[in-house]
Amino acid sequence: MYNQQIRIAATLGAIALGFAAMAKANADDQVERGRYLANIMDCGGCHNTGAFTPEPNLKTPLSGSMIGFEIPGMGIFYPPNLTPDEKSGLGSWSEDEIIAAFTKGERPDGRILAPAMPWISYGHITPDDARALAVYLKSLEPVEHQVPGPVGPGEKAPAPYMTVKMPE
Template structure:
């Protein structure tokens, strides 16, 4: 006997089938965003304020207010929780994405440096949307952040054009994507030029950039090029992984903030391996970086 199915029943089944993947995709997107925010992008490393002991203040996670005192600016990390008055709760997805990848807030105010917008300008559409999806799930925290003061010229980045990230099967390419679009490694680990800003042309990855964590608390970033004498050239993969995820050097020394090893420890083994594979390709630059007295004392 031949059975018949009504058009309405078919429509209902198709409608249900369409709903299920959408819900699954939404959960996957939030999960990806959670991984990025708490892993390679390490948003909380700057956007969570710290106490006098430099430990993150847990009940103010992502609520901003961490100070950045530089000769060219005095600014504070923004509140990126969904609080509608002091955070991004009233922002549209497009406004948040524009701030992340182009560097201007919803009112048109330029928000970098130190926000690593030049790096995030290389972030894919799929990943930046995932980050926004996860930020929407955070607990709103009411925290007023002081306005920044800049003594240097600013300009936004051009519209982002990266639609998709490289395939994870290509370790070097994907590792380069993590380093140059997500983890913003070179924003800190590049040597400064004559003007004091990172010289990406001549000092990429060579370190020696001074970062002020507070009065008398400056740190010098290490050389992460493949140079065998002053960089990572003689480090084993295990050495680099331990530095990235535990903050421990091959000699047993402790790496200092703002190195976000507490975030990098959340990265998958595959992603860490991809980063290491890419770092092996960074051209060697001989630049011996001496740790500051603060680093030697606080992080022996």
């Protein structure tokens, strides 16, 4: 009887370890899937420091850009820091808040995202892929890098920006 109890306990322990390994593998898979999605969605095309220059900084991926977009009549928008830094990034955002931002254009504070952010297209992402992207963003090394906030029409920009020329 005692030997049978030991075998049952050992079996249950092995099963628990297997589930723990599967959970870690699933989390690792989500991070890798999220990294893949961030690359094909070209998140770094705007959100990398040095984006829009010949030498983007790939050592601190997705830590925000100091070069903004001007949309006539709307203002200038700088791509924010997407790392989990508490001060200047998404550190205080939940995964669900991150998903709402890139799929619905909704920030946790109620503001909408800049119109240059293609959240309408990203809104078609599957729920599993959306979660993987959020998990990946939360897994990044936090980088404290504050980018300028939005600048209203006619206000002085604190940093360089590109502009959209509307057809006449």
